[in-house]
Amino acid sequence: MEESLYYCPICDKDTLHDLLGENNDNVSIQCTICHTKTVAEPENYHNYEEVSMEWDSEIKSILDSWEE
Ligand SMILES: [Zn+2]
Numbered sequence: 615m616e617e618s619l620y621y622c623p624i625c626d627k628d629t630l631h632d633l634l635g636e637n638n639d640n641v642s643i644q645c646t647i648c649h650t651k652t653v654a655e656p657e658n659y660h661n662y663e664e665v666s667m668e669w670d671s672e673i674k675s676i677l678d679s680w681e682e
Pocket residue numbers: 622623624625626629645646647648649650
């Protein structure tokens with residue numbers, strides 16, 4: 615099953631979610647930790663990891679600049 619990072623309000627953090635189903639308007643996903651089912655917008659879901667990775671590299675470059 616396809617798994618991807620998404621924010622889980624129950625766990626209150628980013629967790630792996632199983633993709634249960636998908637159509638043009640929404641994706642239904644399930645937290646692999648607390649098994650809460652959530653409906654997300656496909657755009658948000660598919661871009662989530664990408665966005666947080668960009669954010670990570672931004673933080674990393676800030677940290678890197680501090681080390682100098
Ligand atoms: Zn959860």
